[in-house]
Amino acid sequence: MNEAQLEIEERLERMKELLNAENMPDFRDEFLALHSYEQGQVYLGLTKEERQKTYHYLSPNELGDMFEVIEEDEESVEEYLREMNPNYAADMLGAMYADNAVDILKQLNKHQVKVYLDLMPEENASEIKELLHYEDETAGSIMTTEFVSIVANQTVRSAMAILKSKAPEAETIYYIYVVDSEEVLVGVISLRDLIINEDDQLIADLMSEHPVAVKVTDDQNDVAKTIRDYDFLAVPVVDEVDHLLGIITVDDIIDVIDDEATSDYSGLAGVDVEETTENPFIAASKRLPWLITLLFLGMSTASLISRYEVMVSDASILAVFISLITGTAGNAGTQSLAVAVRKLATQDDSNTNFGKMIFSEIMTGLVTGLVTGITIFVVVGIWKHNFILGFVIGMAMLCAITVANLAGSLIPILMDRLGFDPAVASGPFITTLSDLTSVLIYFNIAALFMSYFVGQ
């Protein structure tokens, strides 16, 4: 255990002691001196009885600060809320930034959500209800409505005064958004600019006009791209006619980027890598659906080989190279798939020439296939003293790799066009599919040369 780990453990022990000694003043002093993330580490380490005490020792507001930062799975969050007095839970949710409260409410069922919304102050409830409307993974679903907006026709001094009054609630005060009388976004000014400039300068003269904004219906990945490209700390969210609806802050975008990376990685491996369980039955139950599906796809390959059993019986040497050809083509297909998925994710759809992408992937397949095919032609020719066999294996390799590359790029493109996430097309799926095509190619080429192998 390293230093940091030790510190976390010690802190947890200390807090447990204070709770069990029912020493509320010291617990409050020490707990509230921690950063909300560290408070979360403590909270998640408590037993149910210990947590109950925190609900008495801490105000809903104080616990809410911690819940802004906690990232927990569905079951736990539901359990925590159920432990609390419903009024306490509703107050806590109401005190949180609306976007974070929404993140938590989305993990509950409709009935529970209604209970908490009913118990909450009307103002908070209506803010949250609005946000709950937006479709998952859109800008609207991750934005918050707690931002600072001002009008252009005022001085730096008066803007600072507004900022000062709004700072306690706003999720960020580092960008101030400028709107007209209709709430249309017309500019943005950073707090840095407010501080650098003189008190009696006009906001209208200092603000950046035509600020970069995202639409409320935009995909959260596009929002992430904007924040990343522009190095923003936050981006404003507008509707179709540029009314300012909310903002999205960089900390939420980091979560989006993380989730996206994890889901791409999971997709490629054909397994949810967020699997944290150590229970082999639960782990297996999450991996089996893909494995069994692919087992049946693999069965079609087996039944295909079964049709060529007479050939194998006549020339058993053919069996030696089945796994080499299917394996290599599968590897090439996986490479091609990963490149295609990444291209689809990073390029703008409108800017992608799918035909060109597929053509380039086939050409790459031909080149890799040619090099691999010639290599295996020489190796097999020398090893088995049979260059005709080498030619058959090399030729099969060339064709199988080209087809695997085609499949590796075509399948994610098709999924993308049909509106599915191309990252779901997994490596295991491509390798299993390419087993089938590779075997078909291999035995058809071998059939042409059977007279040379029989009896080998």
Next chain:
Amino acid sequence: MNEAQLEIEERLERMKELLNAENMPDFRDEFLALHSYEQGQVYLGLTKEERQKTYHYLSPNELGDMFEVIEEDEESVEEYLREMNPNYAADMLGAMYADNAVDILKQLNKHQVKVYLDLMPEENASEIKELLHYEDETAGSIMTTEFVSIVANQTVRSAMAILKSKAPEAETIYYIYVVDSEEVLVGVISLRDLIINEDDQLIADLMSEHPVAVKVTDDQNDVAKTIRDYDFLAVPVVDEVDHLLGIITVDDIIDVIDDEATSDYSGLAGVDVEETTENPFIAASKRLPWLITLLFLGMSTASLISRYEVMVSDASILAVFISLITGTAGNAGTQSLAVAVRKLATQDDSNTNFGKMIFSEIMTGLVTGLVTGITIFVVVGIWKHNFILGFVIGMAMLCAITVANLAGSLIPILMDRLGFDPAVASGPFITTLSDLTSVLIYFNIAALFMSYFVGQ
């Protein structure tokens, strides 16, 4: 082409026109009104001749603002700098935030770096030289030295005055770091706190003590984890005895998270997915090393099967199931690999019980293997009217999957312990390796039952 794309194209055309008409005043007006990211989009779209004009129309300072944001590959950056007058380039690098200047200089050779550092004002050069020392991928290599630090024994008013004077150079002014007379980090206060509190309050009373900091030698991924967990906009960097050396801002951390995700994804696929070329020869040259290496690993599988050729010749039915067993075990191994790599990446080393991790993976392999094995026992038994064959295939599947799961978790763990990045262990490598073990298992089990198959 969508709206945003069109806007970018139109803007580029307009800027090209102004440059070619040698209309410096309008070019400056319009170019400088853009966000630096948009300036970068324009700059990267210009021809060499057009770029030359920008070096005359824009000051090194103005072009530097744009270069803070541009992300380009080695060759291009080198080319751009070589196009500029060396004095101009040195001034531009000197005007940039030190961390971004270092990012660019790291892409040049030593001689070029020396030329620019010699031409630069001493103060900038020494800052940059210090940063260039730090090892790649450490906190030191991505931090910047342009931060705001103050002493505790002063009022909010005087701190704001310091902030105002330092704001133009500092990379962020949203956190102000508090140091003692020895430059040891003792606290942090956010600009939000400065603004909310009264002008004559003391910094010492308002600041958070024991601020979270990272060590200058920490891995950049650990820094990313800190910023993400705590939802920070920046984190201070200290040496072994807590001297404040620099800060790392969230925009640089987003790049780290992105790069890490891309390299994990590339690792799993066994290909560099940042491949943007459409030249099939270049693409193939990047994919072939892995493919050919694995081809030779696959050759050992082939030569292993070759030893059992007599068995295949006697019972050709055995050949039918080779690809099903190797394929399914490979899929299971890939899942296991991805889960292990992710666990290693997210867990603290000191906290990971490797033995437990491997044991849990073997158990998961046994459960998935059992389910898959029983399924295939039934399917093959019915299909081939031969439950002994079904038993052999099922048994081989169970063992092959368990071994593949073991390999999938053991290999990344070994790599991690030996100091390599476990994410380099690719899916293709695991599938090719598990082909070998699966074939060995399959034929050894089949050998025990040969008398039942001969002549089938």
